[in-house]
Amino acid sequence: MNIIDKVISVFDPQRAIDRVLAREALRQYDAASTDRLNSDWQPAYGTAEQLATGQRDIIRGRARSAEMNSDLAESAVIAVLRNVIGQGIKPQAKVRSGKGKLNGNLNAKIERAWAKWTEAKNADVRGLSNFYELQEMALRRMLYDGEILINKTAQGDYLPLSIQLIEAENIGATGMQNGKNNIINGVEVNEYGKPIAYHVYQSDPMGMRSFNTLRLTTDQAFLLFKPTRPSQIRGVSHLALVLKRIHDIDEYMDADLIAARVSACFSAFITSANSGRQIAMMQRDSKGRPNMVMAPGTVQHLRPGESVSFADPKRNAGTASEYSATQTRRISSGLGMSADIVARNINGNFSAARQNLLEDQKTFRQLQEFVIAHFCMPIWRAFIDALYLAGELPADYLVNKDKYQEVSWLAPGWSWIDPVKEVTANKEAIKSGLTTLEEVCAASGRDWEEVLEQRKLEQDRAAELGVLLDYASELQPLTDDEAQQQEGDEG
Structure with missing residues (x-):
């Protein structure tokens, strides 16, 4: 009943009722019905920040409780980390010479510097985690907390760069405005809602906050979160949709355990x-x-007057397994994964397992691309900048940044369910030009250049020892002219 109906109801209640009934009769969408069956269906009005403010902290706290206490929640998150990050998403420098050929010498130099910088003492401002461990930690916090702030500090002995991860609760509003920019939940935005800076509380490792605040511009820091609405500027835990169900299944299993103990008495x-x-x-x-x-076989005589x-104790035995399986499937689907990979319980035939694997891989590839674009690339650009400041790159870097920052990322791949079929299909696809060796190797998480180098090393060693390798084809060495031309292109 709207305000007009309420006013009419004061003077003519019957007419007000007729208006409401007529309006309900004109509704064409069941989803818009407000009848008795839908009376408890509350709509969600407002922008993303209006809906999340006041609830974001509660959801994050409950998600962290699940992280510490729920094996099901941790199993789902570990499945994501294992498949998206694995041993790390690693870069391959792709700087090209003036003729468009890959500059092998410079790329190798950049990758050697990267390998040294990724050590814990260089990459982490605390000196505790290497870069690939920071990758995993950042994604873990984004899944549980919804967001993590990455600060690119100028600290570091090897290069003027190290990474600081700042947890979500340290991002807070220090005011309503900074000049013409609004500050919403600790994020300073311009008139278009674009983040300009993050206002961060200073605190010690025990979480004790000081009155000092720090303003980190988006050139220095970036917030890793996956927005789902145009108005969203802060993240919400990825477990928010399934968090209550995870809690319910944990409570159910505890209750079933207590019932089993009671029934055993x-x-x-x-x-x-x-x-x-x-x-x-x-x-x-x-x-x-x-x-x-x-005791067994004892006949006990009771005294007169005794009974x-x-x-x-009654227990509804046998339902826990079914309930757990049903809820696990719903939780897994809510996170975009199959129940098999979350519960680590592979059932069904080859076709079903392959279909689940392919669907899961689509989910993981999407998340890999997100991590590469929003976490790896900003840090790679900062690393190349730091490498130039250390005098390790040519003088024309500032006018050719895009050229020197070219990179491809090698993400973890997946093993084949039927290796014979997959290898045969890949072989035919390469021969017909539908794919490349680089794409095939990348799908399994390997570097195609390292594969060729290792294969050449094995063939040379086998020839030296007089061992015959059962290869369908042999590598063909370059001629002297081709080798000289390649060296000239790389130079």
Whole structure:
């Protein structure tokens, strides 16, 4: 009933009722119905930040509780981390010479510098985690907390760069405005809602906040979160949709365990018409409590006036497994994964397993691309900048940044379900030009250049020892002219 109906109801209640009924009759969408069956269906009005403010912290706290106490929640997150990050998403420098050929010498130099910088003492401002461990930690916090702030500090002995991860609760509003920019939940945005800076509380490792705040511009820091609405500027835990269901299944399993313990208790109760006299005559244990000994094959005679009854606690046995499986499937689907990969329980035939694997891989590839674009690339650009400041790149870097920052990322791949079929298909696809060796190797998480180098090393060593390798084809070495031309292109 809107405000007009309320005003009319004061003077003519029947007419107000007729208006409401007529409006309901004109509704064409069941989803817009407000009848008795939908009375508890609350709509969500407002921008993303209006809906999340006041609830984001509660959801994050409950998600962290699940992280510490729920094996199901941790299993789902570990499945994502294992498939998206694995041993790390690693870069391959792709700087090209003036003729468009890959500059092998410079790329190798950049990758050697990267390998050194990724060590914990260089990449992490605290010196505890290497870069690939920071990758995993950042994604873990984004899944549980919804967001993580990455600060590119100028600290570092090897290069003027190290990474600081700042947890979500340290991002807070220090005011409503900074000049013409609004500050919403600690994020300073311009008139278009574009983040300009992050206002961060200073705190010690125990979480004790000081009154000092720090303004980190988006050139220095970036917030890793996956927005789902145009108005969203802060993240919400990725477990928010399934968090209550995870809690329910944990509570159900605990309740089922208690019920099993209670049903396992065997108790007998003796009642007597002359309880005082009979109890005084009963045998007693070491603590003076009356007891009755029962053993297999024993026939126990009761005294006159006594009767015996047994406790029979009821338990709905056999439903826990079905309930757990059903809820696990719903939780997994809500996170975009199959229940098999979350519960680590592979069932079904080859076709079903392959279909689940392919669908899961689509989810993981999307997340890999997100991590590469929003976490790896900003840090790679900062690394190349730091490498130039250290005097390790040519002088024309500032006018050719895009050229020197070219890179491809090698993400973890997946093993084949049927290797013979997959290898045969890939071989034919390469021969027909539908794919490349680089794409095939990348799909399994390997570097195609390293594969060729290792294969050449094995063939040379086998020839030296006089061992025949059962290869369908042999690598063909370059001629002297081709080798000289390649060296000239790389130079």
